[in-house]
């Protein structure tokens with residue numbers, strides 16, 4: 001194993017699970033996640049000499065995010081289902097991707113839904129920030145780097161994603177207490 | 182001080198504000214039930230997310246595929262015959278066999294303590310769900326300690342370190358490694374710390390590590406094994422452990438295992 005490969009294995013490959021999880025939550029499909037990660041790892045390897053500093057995790061996740069954005073199935077999906085832009089989402093409104101699919105529209109209102117599905121129903125802008133913070137434990141600065149927005153935007157998106165989930169958390173909790181069906 | 186707005190409270194929860202600001206919010210949160218509820222929601226949400234979404238791992242087949250793709254990329258395709266001199270053949274063969282054995286060992290025999298670590302992380306996550314944290318709610322060590330005598334097989338060191346910023350919240354009986362364990366719960370700022378203790382069985386403890394974003398630190402004191410687990414900063418967790426260990430030394434040779442376990 002040559003020197004570059006050895007350093008790559010030591011610095012980047014430990015974050016493979018993180019890359020896979022992130023790809024999975026971006027694409028909402030395990031099959032797509034496989035392709036995205038494979039693509040991302042090879043691109044990361046080719047560009048490895050450009051990596052400066054120690055933030056290999058954020059760097060790899062940013063590449064995963066790019067690969068996801070350009071992946072064929074994602075382009076197809078985008079054409080069919082435009083996600084709302086930030087200015088379309090008003091405060092107090094439930095953050096759900098407007099898929100035009102009636103089954104999707106009620107997702108956040110249905111207390112029986114799993115957390116899994118609640119996350120999947122968040123628009124990508126909110127979903128990715130939430131996942132990077134809560135699952136991958138990146139700090140605000142690192143998230144800003146991966147998503148390429150200012151830290152203030154990271155904070156407001158994170159806060160609104162949490163608020164959306166918490167709201168349904170409470171619905172579910174009160175449903176449990178009162179035993180409503 | 183007025184309630185911090187939700188973004189500021191979340192920045193506090195995420196350890197993203199300066200120490201003096203955090204100290205201000207510490208003070209406020211001590212007195213504000215509303216903000217404590219907000220923080221508790223954040224703790225629960227994080228625990229639920231990590232429990233539900235944090236376990237996805239790259240399948241082994243995919244790792245193998247990636248390794249092969251990288252081999253091709255770096256021009257060191259491992260399937261190519263190696264150019265070693267013929268006299269090195271026998272030696273190389275032995276090495277290769279040893280390598281395969283090592284790899285097989287790593288794959289099929291995870292390091293000891295893995296199951297223990299999984300159990301502890303699961304127990305910690307479970308404890309963050311509503312109504313699972315505490316069986317005996319008390320900020321008084323004189324209440325918590327005797328309670329363990331009736332509900333767990335061990336009586337661990339229980340200290341009240343409110344002065345140092347670690348508030349005793351209570352205790353809980355749990356299971357670790359099929360043994361009854363005593364859990365002491367502390368609150369430190371926005372974070373909860375579970376301190377598990379169980380009778381030492383001389384099998385050795387895992388090294389301290391991070392799993393699913395939670396820090397686990399193991400130590401032994403007297404005849405008990407301890408594990409502290411939390412998502413607080415590592416040095417903050419270490420400080421509580423220092424306090425607990427000092428307490429253990431004070432107790433001296435007092436056995437921690439209840440010789441007449443209940444039931």
Ligand SMILES: [Zn+2]
Pocket residue numbers: 183184185209213214215216217
């Ligand atoms: Zn308050």
